[in-house]
Structure formats: C-alpha cells, structure tokens
Amino acid sequence: MADARFFSSAGPYSVHDLTEKIGLKKHDSDLVLSGVASLDEAGPNELSFFSNNKLKDALLVTRAGAVLVTKPHAHLLPGGCLALLCDDPYRSMAEAAQLFFPEVANSRPRKAAQAGSGNIHPDVVLGKNVILEPNVVIRAGVEVGDGSYIGSNAYIGHGVVMGRDCTIGANATVSYALLGDRVIVHSGANIGCDGFGFAPGAAHVKIPQLGRVILQDNVEIGGNAVIDRGGLGDTCIGEGSKIDNLVHIAHNVQLGRHCFITATCAVAGSSTLGDYVQMGGGAKVTGHVEIGDRCVISANSTVLRSFPADCNIAGTPARLREEMYRDQAFMSRQRKKAQTEQT
Structure with a gap:
C-alpha cells in the first residue's frame, strides 16, 4: 500500500475505466479502486496481481477488491474478489500502477512536494x-x-x-x-x-x-x-x-x-x-x-x-x-x- 506521506494517487478509477485504459476486457462492475498493493496488504478498494506461484497462499486469503490474474488461476480468488483476466498480470500491474501514480513512473516527486523558491521548504x-x-x-x-x-x-x-x-x-x-x-x-x-x-x-x-x-x-x-x-x-x-x-x-x-x-x-x-x-x-x-x-x-x-x-x-x-x-x-x-x- 502506497504511503500517502510520499505518494499521491491520480485515482480513484472504476474497474470499467481501469480495464479500458490498460487494454483489458472491459468490466461493468461498479467497484472503484483507489490504488495498488501487494496481495497481503491490499484492501477492498485496491488492486493487486498474481504472477508467482509461491504467493498462492496469499492469493487464497487476499482482501483485495480486484486481482489481475491469468484464467487458469482465477478460481483461486476468494469470494467477493473480482478477477481481472489478462495474459501477463505482472505487465498489466505495471501499466495500472503507472495510471495511478504517473509522477512516480517518471521518477519524480509528487507535484505538491516539488521545488519551491528556497532550499528549505517552509513546512x-x-x-x-x-x-x-x-x-x-x-x-x-x-x-x-x-x-x-x-x-x-x-x-x-x-x-x-x-x-x-x-x-x-x-x-x-x-x-x-x-x-x-x-x-x-x-x-x-x-x-x-x-x-x-x-x-x-x-x-x-x-x-x-x-x-x-x-x-x-x-x-x-x-x-x-x-x-x-x-x-x-x-x-x-x-x-x-x-x-x-x-x-x-x-x-x-x-x-x-x-x-x-x-x-x-x-x-x-x-x-x-x-x-x-x-x-x-x-x-x-x-x-x-x-x-x-x-x-x-x-x-x-x-x-x-x-x-x-x-x-x-x-x-x-x-x-x-x-x-x-x-x-x-x-x-x-x-x-x-x-x-x-x-x-
């Protein structure tokens, strides 16, 4: 889960808008996602992904609202967790994270924290x-x-x-x-x-x-x-x-x-x-x-x-x-x- 002290999200995004923007099959779910997180840290309004079989236990109990996953693994998701099917969950997660955090994707601090007129910020x-x-x-x-x-x-x-x-x-x-x-x-x-x-x-x-x-x-x-x-x-x-x-x-x-x-x-x-x-x-x-x-x-x-x-x-x-x-x-x-x- 991204620490708001350091990172500001460009979201939230609905599942419909998110899947459209990263080129996945569109979903009509009304679920709104606020950010991205790992399987063990994600909450009901966050997106996660599954691409490593070593994390199967974490997938079985994840609290994520939606998970990027291949079709053969979709049955492992717990009840109430939305499966977003894709060929390469790792790559799709990268694209989703760039959508939520475009400044970080360009290795830049969030705009609110960028340089002012002096070397020492007033706050x-x-x-x-x-x-x-x-x-x-x-x-x-x-x-x-x-x-x-x-x-x-x-x-x-x-x-x-x-x-x-x-x-x-x-x-x-x-x-x-x-x-x-x-x-x-x-x-x-x-x-x-x-x-x-x-x-x-x-x-x-x-x-x-x-x-x-x-x-x-x-x-x-x-x-x-x-x-x-x-x-x-x-x-x-x-x-x-x-x-x-x-x-x-x-x-x-x-x-x-x-x-x-x-x-x-x-x-x-x-x-x-x-x-x-x-x-x-x-x-x-x-x-x-x-x-x-x-x-x-x-x-x-x-x-x-x-x-x-x-x-x-x-x-x-x-x-x-x-x-x-x-x-x-x-x-x-x-x-x-x-x-x-x-x-």
Missing part, C-alpha cells in the same frame, strides 16, 4: 540543536529529530522522517525513507531511489516503486552505498546493522538486526537476510532467497539459493564452506594422483 519541522551545513535541500513534509546533522549539498526528499541524533553526510540523498534514532548515512550514499523494476516485453514497462526504505535505530550506511526503496512493500535495514561503502541493497530486501555487509556487496530484490548475518567483501546474494540468522558469507561468494541459520557459506555458486573445502581437497588428491601415474 519542514526541525528539532532542537539541528545543524544544517551550506546548500542543504530539504523538501516538504520532512521532520528532523533533535541533535541531527545534515552535511553540505545533501538532499532530503519530501516526507522523510529522521529520528534523534542522525548524521547525513555531504552530498548524500535520502528520499522515501523513515530513519530511526542515531542513523548515520555517509557522503554520497543514495537512500530511497527507484528499485530496478520493469515488466519485460517488446517495449519494457517501468514499474512505479511505491514502497519506502526503513532504517532502524543505530544503522550505519557507508559512502556511495545505494539502498532502493520497495516496489509495493518496504526495504528494511534492521537495528544496528552496518553497511560498508559501495554496497547495493535492492528493492524489498529485508536485512535483519546487527548485520555486517562489507564493501561492494550486493543483495538482489526481495531476499531476506536474518539477524547477525555477515557478508565478506564483494559477495552477492541473488533475489528471492532467505539467509538464516548468523550465517557468514565469504568474500566474493555468489549465493544462488537459500541457507538455514548458522551456515558458513562460500564459493560460486555458493555452498557450505566445509563442502567446498572437502571437494577442493578431493580434487587436489586426484590431481596429484594423476601426476604421479604419468611419471
């Missing part, structure tokens, strides 16, 4: 003892907690809320985000930019990113790191986690508490990392996997599947470190044996 709420260095830009609806510091040329987008004693480094960008207390964002970092979301086809359709970034208390983000906001849900960085320079966290990632993510790591969209996970430099995690609590991922590993808690993970593709060492030892013995036989 910004600044706490006590806040320090603003030269050329800071703060947009409408921002709240900055007591004792916070914002460095030169930093940009704080509309609606952002910062807790107490936060530090935003020079040239950092923070948008579509909620920050807890004592959060540190180093110079050049970009928090809350568009996630990489497109519905592929002959002409790719950009998917408006309607989620937020949540940085909980005592999170630290390194220089030039990028954390994408969520697509329909949020990207969340758990309490006390530390993210190094040049790290990329993609949309809808859920990072647990007190994690260490070192330089040049990347975590792809919708993956979940538990508490106290550690990633060595240059390690990568693919999308839609789960890494359990206290796992340690060795430097330059490429994780392509889920792992339970307390695993030591290494290699490309990644596996349990002890398995990799055992296989390497076996191959070494075989090589030495072959060399001996040749002599």
Whole structure:
C-alpha cells in the first residue's frame, strides 16, 4: 500500500475505466479502486496481481477488491474478489500502477512536494540543536529529530522522517525513507531511489516503486552505498546493522538486526537476510532467497539459493564452506594422483 506521506494517487478509477485504459476486457462492475498493493496488504478498494506461484497462499486469503490474474488461476480468488483476466498480470500491474501514480513512473516527486523558491521548504519541522551545513535541500513534509546533522549539498526528499541524533553526510540523498534514532548515512550514499523494476516485453514497462526504505535505530550506511526503496512493500535495514561503502541493497530486501555487509556487496530484490548475518567483501546474494540468522558469507561468494541459520557459506555458486573445502581437497588428491601415474 502506497504511503500517502510520499505518494499521491491520480485515482480513484472504476474497474470499467481501469480495464479500458490498460487494454483489458472491459468490466461493468461498479467497484472503484483507489490504488495498488501487494496481495497481503491490499484492501477492498485496491488492486493487486498474481504472477508467482509461491504467493498462492496469499492469493487464497487476499482482501483485495480486484486481482489481475491469468484464467487458469482465477478460481483461486476468494469470494467477493473480482478477477481481472489478462495474459501477463505482472505487465498489466505495471501499466495500472503507472495510471495511478504517473509522477512516480517518471521518477519524480509528487507535484505538491516539488521545488519551491528556497532550499528549505517552509513546512519542514526541525528539532532542537539541528545543524544544517551550506546548500542543504530539504523538501516538504520532512521532520528532523533533535541533535541531527545534515552535511553540505545533501538532499532530503519530501516526507522523510529522521529520528534523534542522525548524521547525513555531504552530498548524500535520502528520499522515501523513515530513519530511526542515531542513523548515520555517509557522503554520497543514495537512500530511497527507484528499485530496478520493469515488466519485460517488446517495449519494457517501468514499474512505479511505491514502497519506502526503513532504517532502524543505530544503522550505519557507508559512502556511495545505494539502498532502493520497495516496489509495493518496504526495504528494511534492521537495528544496528552496518553497511560498508559501495554496497547495493535492492528493492524489498529485508536485512535483519546487527548485520555486517562489507564493501561492494550486493543483495538482489526481495531476499531476506536474518539477524547477525555477515557478508565478506564483494559477495552477492541473488533475489528471492532467505539467509538464516548468523550465517557468514565469504568474500566474493555468489549465493544462488537459500541457507538455514548458522551456515558458513562460500564459493560460486555458493555452498557450505566445509563442502567446498572437502571437494577442493578431493580434487587436489586426484590431481596429484594423476601426476604421479604419468611419471
């Protein structure tokens, strides 16, 4: 569900008008839809979609007023939920989201929050003892907690809320985000930019990113790191986690508490990392996997599947470190044996 603090809908639209505008079979239903949301968050006046069989359980109990769905899956919808049949629900959802949120589709803030005549919008709420260095830009609806510091040329987008004693480094960008207390964002970092979301086809359709970034208390983000906001849900960085320079966290990632993510790591969209996970430099995690609590991922590993808690993970593709060492030892013995036989 799009947070009204950050996003304003161009709707509502009737189902009749919506289906006509995005090229689906017209419906005469009098249902009026106010926006778009995921299956588990959508309410009776919102549109959702189903394109991933892993979400079948969520489809069975969704409260959405209407769901974009292929004909073979239409029977799974709960009573009272309208099936909007289409060939590609993912693409149709992208087109519907663009209709509801045209400004977001163009990567622009809502018109009411766009630039005024000054760098600091008049309705910004600044706490006590806040320090603003030269050329800071703060947009409408921002709240900055007591004792916070914002460095030169930093940009704080509309609606952002910062807790107490936060530090935003020079040239950092923070948008579509909620920050807890004592959060540190180093110079050049970009928090809350568009996630990489497109519905592929002959002409790719950009998917408006309607989620937020949540940085909980005592999170630290390194220089030039990028954390994408969520697509329909949020990207969340758990309490006390530390993210190094040049790290990329993609949309809808859920990072647990007190994690260490070192330089040049990347975590792809919708993956979940538990508490106290550690990633060595240059390690990568693919999308839609789960890494359990206290796992340690060795430097330059490429994780392509889920792992339970307390695993030591290494290699490309990644596996349990002890398995990799055992296989390497076996191959070494075989090589030495072959060399001996040749002599």
